[in-house]
Amino acid sequence: MAQTLEIIKKQQGEEHWDEPYYVNMGPQHPSTHGVLRLFLELDGETIVRCDPRIGYLHRGVEKLSEHRTYAQAMTLTDRLDYIASAANNVGYCLAVEKLMGLEVPRRAQIIRVIVCEMARIASHLLWLATHALDIGAMTVFLYCFRDREWLLDIFEEICGARLTVSYPRLGGVRLDFTQEIIDELYRFTDEFPRRIPEYETLIDVNRIWLKRTVGVGKVSAEEAINLGLTGPSLRGSGVAYDLRRHQPYLVYDELDFEVAVEYGCDVYSRYRVRMKEMREANKIIRQCLDLLKECEGEPVLAEGAPDLLMPFGKMKAPQAAPHPKRGFVVKGVEVPVVPEGEVYFAIEAPKGELGYYIVSDGTGHPWRVRIRAPSFVHISALPALSEGQMVADIVAVIGSVDIVLGECDR
Amino acid sequence: MLAVEKLQERFPEEIIEVFESAGQTVVVVRREKIVDILNFLHGDVELLFDHLADLTAIDWLGKKTPRFEVVYTLYSIRYKQYLRIKAQVPEDDPRLPSVTSIWKTANWFEREVYDMFGLVFEGHPDLRRLLMPEDWEGYPLRKDYPLFLEPDKEWPVYRELREKARELARFDWYPTLIEHDQAEEVTEEEGHGANA
Numbered sequence: 086m087a088q089t090l091e092i093i094k095k096q097q098g099e100e101h102w103d104e105p106y107y108v109n110m111g112p113q114h115p116s117t118h119g120v121l122r123l124f125l126e127l128d129g130e131t132i133v134r135c136d137p138r139i140g141y142l143h144r145g146v147e148k149l150s151e152h153r154t155y156a157q158a159m160t161l162t163d164r165l166d167y168i169a170s171a172a173n174n175v176g177y178c179l180a181v182e183k184l185m186g187l188e189v190p191r192r193a194q195i196i197r198v199i200v201c202e203m204a205r206i207a208s209h210l211l212w213l214a215t216h217a218l219d220i221g222a223m224t225v226f227l228y229c230f231r232d233r234e235w236l237l238d239i240f241e242e243i244c245g246a247r248l249t250v251s252y253p254r255l256g257g258v259r260l261d262f263t264q265e266i267i268d269e270l271y272r273f274t275d276e277f278p279r280r281i282p283e284y285e286t287l288i289d290v291n292r293i294w295l296k297r298t299v300g301v302g303k304v305s306a307e308e309a310i311n312l313g314l315t316g317p318s319l320r321g322s323g324v325a326y327d328l329r330r331h332q333p334y335l336v337y338d339e340l341d342f343e344v345a346v347e348y349g350c351d352v353y354s355r356y357r358v359r360m361k362e363m364r365e366a367n368k369i370i371r372q373c374l375d376l377l378k379e380c381e382g383e384p385v386l387a388e389g390a391p392d393l394l395m396p397f398g399k400m401k402a403p404q405a406a407p408h409p410k411r412g413f414v415v416k417g418v419e420v421p422v423v424p425e426g427e428v429y430f431a432i433e434a435p436k437g438e439l440g441y442y443i444v445s446d447g448t449g450h451p452w453r454v455r456i457r458a459p460s461f462v463h464i465s466a467l468p469a470l471s472e473g474q475m476v477a478d479i480v481a482v483i484g485s486v487d488i489v490l491g492e493c494d495r
Numbered sequence: 496m497l498a499v500e501k502l503q504e505r506f507p508e509e510i511i512e513v514f515e516s517a518g519q520t521v522v523v524v525r526r527e528k529i530v531d532i533l534n535f536l537h538g539d540v541e542l543l544f545d546h547l548a549d550l551t552a553i554d555w556l557g558k559k560t561p562r563f564e565v566v567y568t569l570y571s572i573r574y575k576q577y578l579r580i581k582a583q584v585p586e587d588d589p590r591l592p593s594v595t596s597i598w599k600t601a602n603w604f605e606r607e608v609y610d611m612f613g614l615v616f617e618g619h620p621d622l623r624r625l626l627m628p629e630d631w632e633g634y635p636l637r638k639d640y641p642l643f644l645e646p647d648k649e650w651p652v653y654r655e656l657r658e659k660a661r662e663l664a665r666f667d668w669y670p671t672l673i674e675h676d677q678a679e680e681v682t683e684e685e686g687h688g689a690n691a
Contacts (some may be wrong), residue, residue, distance in 0.1 A: 140626040148635055150641050183517050285577025310545050310572065325571050426516040429568050429579065431548065440549055442568065446558065457549040465603035494626060
């Protein structure tokens with residue numbers, strides 16, 4: 086201490102001795118979960134200003150979607166939140182179906198719910214693994230990845246892809262579940278509730294974990310709403326805003342599950358919310374598997390579902406010739422592929438509220454696709470969460486809002 | 496819908512059009528008093544639109560006369576309802592007031608709209624480009640911006656970077672490029688030999 090004071094005394098004589106210290110954190114920093122760059126202004130170890138700079142993964146998904154048909158643009162949504170790609174696909178399909186007024190068969194709806202909740206568990210497992218690794222708990226990482234592999238194997242069994250699934254289609258899903266998949270899911274839902282306490286015993290009452298998380302990154306409920314936080318990050322501040330309950334889509338209104346809410350407003354309560362959510366997601370999958378039994382053998386694709394080879398422009402529907410004797414030429418009438426209009430549809434993705442705002446002009450490709458990504462908003466809230474905290478805590482804060490840069494930059 | 500009735504009562508001259516699309520209510524308004532309108536919706540105890548779900552813009556090039564529309568998607572967590580407000584912005588004067596004073600989350604949304612459409616939000620605390628590099632020219636999500644840029648119009652920094660990489664490829668550890676260069680040199684020498 087005395088030594089430090091002496092150094093400070095010596096430096097005081099110099100000209101810019103109390104200038105702020107600038108740190109560039111990222112874009113290659115391992116704890117930024119991708120290519121996030123944080124421009125930090127430090128006073129000692131306290132963060133005075135935090136300025137996130139994004140765009141390193143910008144691929145122009147919104148612009149690309151305008152130049153593709155609705156069916157082709159769905160594969161682009163895989164690459165947003167690549168950890169839970171199934172939830173992105175389902176959100177996009179629901180938005181387009183609402184625009185088209187398409188009714189999805191019940192079996193397909195149940196399957197979509199199962200796929201969404203599997204994606205939620207997979208996403209939360211990866212979140213827990215990396216968040217714990219950032220703070221210093223190595224073992225949790227290995228446990229979580231063991232179980233995530235199991236889920237990814239089931240995804241591979243369902244549709245052939247592990248990460249970018251593209252499994253839902255406009256009007257349903259690609260393939261029905263086979264009996265092996267259902268059996269495997271029953272095994273998973275039996276086993277998984279016993280796996281969660283394994284992670285919790287490692288970190289839940291760990292003194293280091295508590296010191297790093299309790300009381301860090303506090304945000305009150307009102308400010309969290311004002312900052313636009315959604316999903317588990319908002320529910321950690323005591324606001325029970327869950328789109329599965331607020332605006333029920335698919336078959337969520339028939340299911341029995343609890344919205345996880347914690348009132349601590351800090352990093353620790355956001356962690357508790359996600360642990361609760363994994364249990365609830367497991368419960369939902371179990372109920373959906375029972376529901377699947379009731380509609381055995383029903384179709385999984387709606388009859389009016391658009392073809393995968395959608396026309397890019399407007400469709401020409403054949404029309405009867407005005408008079409049978411005036412020649413064989415049948416003139417076509419232009420029919421909109423997707424009716425003109427606009428829709429905003431949001432689902433509860435693992436990270437938060439994932440909204441699709443689609444404007445159609447009647448052709449086979451959208452006029453405008455806007456993706457309201459939860460990670461984008463959560464990163465914009467990082468300055469409010471981290472300013473005034475210690476520089477070491479920003480790693481915990483970034484982890485607690487659960488960001489994926491593929492979704493943020495789009 | 497109660498919100499629309501209240502808006503029509505409070506701001507009768509500002510509202511241009513009210514319509515429904517796919518079961519969702521849309522209110523088209525003038526841009527001048529957008530802050531007052533949104534502040535009213537945010538603060539009114541019977542409406543309480545406290546969550547700004549989305550803020551974006553649409554470019555109606557060749558379809559509608561005021562070329563741009565800024566879209567505010569509001570959600571009331573208390574009353575569980577959506578409302579969409581659209582503000583019309585003409586092409587020759589692309590300005591409208593910022594709503595960052597009401598929602599902090601509007602900060603980055605507006606920066607993104609500025610970055611992608613070139614609409615200027617007056618009163619924004621920090622209006623910079625967000626996703627594109629700072630020295631990027633043009634606004635990518637406008638309809639007259641091409642999907643593929645012509646080679647001579649591409650970003651100068653990227654061109655410099657590529658030339659630099661080509662220059663430094665000779666010192667690379669990976670042998671492929673060097674072999675390629677050497678092969679070219681050898682053929683040239685052979686060619687000279689044959690000519691001589």
